[in-house]
Amino acid sequence: MPTKKMTDKEWFHQHLSDRSTKLIPYKSATPKKFNSSTVAWSTLLLLFVTTSISLAQTTVTIPVETEKNAMVLQTDNEGRLGVIYFGSKLANTTEYEGIPSQYNLKSDNAPTYNSCYTPAGTWNLIEPAVQITHADGNMSLDLKYVSSETKKIDANVNLTSVLLKDPLYANEVTLYYKTYYKENVVEQWSVIKNGEKKAIHMQKYASANLYLMGNDFYLTHYNGTWGNEMKPEEDHLSHGIKSIDSKLGTRANLLEPSAFMVSFDKPATEDEGKVLLGQLAWSGNFKLDFEVDNYNNLRLIAGINPYASEYQLAAGQEFTTPGFIYTFSNNGKGEASRNLHHWATKYRLLDGEGSRLTLLNNWEATYFDFDENKLVGLFKGAKKLGVDMFLLDDGWFANKYPRNADTAGLGDWQENKKKLPHGIGYLVKEATAAGVKFGIWVEPEMVSPKSELYEKHKDWVIREIDRPEKYYRHQLVLDLSNPAVQNFVYGVLDTLFTKNPTLAFIKWDCNAVIYNAHSAYLQKAGLPQSQLYVDYVKGLYKVLERLRAKYPTVPMMLCSGGGGRVDYGALQYFTEYWPSDNTDPVERIFIQWEYSYFYPAIASCNHITDWSKLPLKFRTDVAMMGKMGYDIVVDKLNEKDLQFSQQAVTNYRSISDLVWHGDLYRLVNPNKNPIASLMFSNTDKSRAIVFNYLVNTRFMPSATPLPVQLKGLDAAKKYTVKEINVYPGTSSSIQPSTVYSGNFLMTVGINPDVHLGRASVLLEVNEVK
Structure with missing residues (x-):
């Protein structure tokens, strides 16, 4: 039964003043017994119901x-x-x-x-x-x-x-x-x-x-x-x-x-x-x-x-x-x-109309094996390369259970004294002296069973008390439905910023799923365990809202062992996301292609790594389709690779505004063709950049047989097409002095001349004025 039934008199008063809503008249589920005191009201009610018949026929x-x-x-x-x-x-x-x-x-x-x-x-x-x-x-x-x-x-x-x-x-x-x-x-x-x-x-x-x-x-x-x-x-x-x-x-x-x-x-x-x-x-x-x-x-x-x-x-x-x-x-x-x-x-997207920092990350260069001297040496490589920032990844924290592998240390967010005897502040200072900014990796929602935090606060951990613990990447998830845990997670970031005011970047990771979903906090509060999945996300957003209220402009990467947490609920707090830990450039073409339907290129973090043995040029050209970064040891590059990379950073700066803020047009789908081709054009259709890649390394008897039809240009304008990001010692087969109409480029197209010996080609299209 309902908590309260309205009398006809109450209903009449409520809805007579709200007839404009065209609400259908309410009928009580219980028959009314009319007496002398209700005759007048019944007469008025009959009048209103008569009126309501016409209202019932009126739709909104x-x-x-x-x-x-x-x-x-x-x-x-x-x-x-x-x-x-x-x-x-x-x-x-x-x-x-x-x-x-x-x-x-x-x-x-x-x-x-x-x-x-x-x-x-x-x-x-x-x-x-x-x-x-x-x-x-x-x-x-x-x-x-x-x-x-x-x-x-x-x-x-x-x-x-x-x-x-x-x-x-x-x-x-x-x-x-x-x-x-x-x-x-x-x-x-x-x-x-x-x-x-x-x-x-x-x-x-x-x-x-x-x-x-x-x-x-x-x-x-x-x-x-x-x-x-x-x-x-x-x-x-x-x-x-x-x-x-x-x-x-x-x-x-x-x-x-x-x-x-x-x-x-x-x-x-x-x-x-x-x-x-x-x-x-x-x-x-x-x-x-x-x-x-x-x-x-x-x-x-x-x-x-x-x-x-x-x-x-x-x-x-x-x-x-x-x-x-x-x-x-x-x-x-x-x-x-x-x-x-x-x-x-x-x-x-946070700062979606702004710019992004190029960076050098140490993860694939060092993994957990580093100390502050090795890191300071990498700072010089970042400066030599020409990027904006150095990003210190996992492994910099915990002392009782040092973070020397992914099996320990999560939750103990103090600098590891053996690796970093002078702390993060020293690294920030040395990076600044080297001419680059400094960023850092955190995974504050997680805890290692082998950690001081776990020993002190098992009640903060999502776990079934009487069941065997089940780990994902050797870790468990902290209970963000708990306000005390929210304060702890916020404090991890706030402490880093308070101690290091010039800290320039945060990579926020999340590597575990929830097993054995049970909250000691909800149990103690007398709330249903069934609220945990929802209240966890609400708690995460509360932390991020607090963080952004105090640090509104610091760039942050949204990472979750790759693309495990990419959505517009989280991206309102982040400037970018990490699509995948798979940095093989051919695989990334397909992954980034599909993400591009839902997220702009400025949000996609694409790193050049040694994951693949494909040429450095190919790896670099693929990374340029978003927010470019590096995950290499610069000092190990040979002379030509270093020269190419330095020029690539310069080229990227010249086209980054097109990639970040231009209109994306997909030209040749790699799921159905041996090549992938896409382009970004600016608002007035005066400039564009076209990315072309060979994705099928099987034998090709000739270069790209058909031209690629461009999009997003002005049919009446005239354009030149030149190849950029050419590797030192090679030449381009594209003639930069030839003038084409926009109509020609969008109807007939241009052949990027992609083949096994020329697997990635970047073309810059410019209006002739």
Whole structure:
């Protein structure tokens, strides 16, 4: 039974003043016995119900629009809100109201199919977006439209909110749609409010519930593991539910990221087809449900994974779900990805419109085997190379259990006295004297069982007390649902910055998943263990918010044993991410290609290493497709390699603005061809850089047989094309003095002359003025 039933008199007072909401009149579940004191009210009520009949026939239509696209919400004759349209926006917005009349859905349950936020229980028989148990144990939920409004945040951004209420229980859901007009991006989330007198339990609490109309749908999603990230698969969606999810707790994107594409009617290409690109901005367990209904339309539900995550919501409290971010294009995957890039650099990625530091990292050069003298020697190599910064990686801390391997020391964040007798401050000073900045690696969310922190604070560790411990990379995860642990993690970074104010960069790693999920803190606080997965991520974000409030501009790399934690929930606090520990340049071409659909190149950290025996030029050219760095011993380079690398750093500086802030066009797909080719062009189409790589090292009887058609130029302009980053002692087959029209380069193209002896070619395109 509900916590409180409204009398007819109470209901009349409430809704008479709110008739503009067009809410369908409430009917009490219990028949009323009218006496003399209620006759007058019954007369007024009859009058109101008569009026409400006409209101019930009036629908409310809510367009959520960007420059090119629209999602349209509309109430039915019972006050339930559904998605009636998704696609290119109409020129005449008044025509949205008539869209439902063109559909012939004749199922008793059909009105729930297109629900904008499908509740569980009552008369819904399909996959819900929200499922709760009320304080009295009732498991039904119904949501009726109450009101909506659209606020203009600035000239480009609007926020539409829609309030829904259960007519029987004091529960509310507010749906939010934040639109970025020029970028054609929508961020959608929900806020669930418990108006009951006691706690409710939420079994499912999605961020978004879309309804997409079409004849066929094709889902592109990704799988992988360490060193093998972002392997694409495309499925034709059939009836039933296809679910993409993670239950890893941390490093949640390791096996299957939340980023995806849905093509309408047929698989989209780079430049053709209707396609939606989306992802959940959440750094923990997620679930995406793709359900083709019996009308062949697609229901898409995205949110936190309900697996082992029932959440207790106290009386009067609200729960805000993470953002679901998506964009739609009628012109293929290329346009959709550029939408996301423009949005991310302007609105989400930290300092997305700024610049990035080139760096030299010591990890693959030394691993754990170093001391301060060896590091100071590497500083000189960084300066000789011409990069901006030196990054000290894992292994610099812990004394009782020294961090000489990945089996000990995590959690003990004091400088190792044997390796660094003069501390981090000395290294910062020496780096500055050498003419480079200094950055450092941390993994503050983790703990080694062989550590002082573990010995002192087992209650801070996520672990089942009575079960054998299970380790991932010889470590466990600290319990960030615990405020004391949040303070500790924040303190690791704050102490480093306080002691070393000129510290220039942080590489934040996260190498373990959650095994044996149990929180001593939640148990002591009397809170359900099922909140751990959610409260962990909330705790992580609280730490990062505190850190950014005090240190708003320090660049930070988001790393998780590679790409295990790449999402826009975390990237609002970071300037860049590490796509994969696999730095083989051929593998990186494929990995970076797939990441590029969802994240701009300025965010992708690409390092030149000795992982591969391919020529240094090839490794360097691949790294230039994002934020370039090095992981080598400079003093081991031969004369020509050093000369080339120094010139490459100079070349990179000359083209980095194009790569970081230009429009990306994918020209030749390496998944289907022996070469990969992509380009970045600037806004006024006066300059571009084209990357070309041989990805198939099998015998080729001749050089690239066909020219590569460029994109993103002005057909009427004239251009020259010259090769850059040429290795010393070699010459280019590209004639830099030849003048081409933009029309020629985009229609016929230019042959980069890629072959086994010339496996990577960078071409700079410049307007002739």
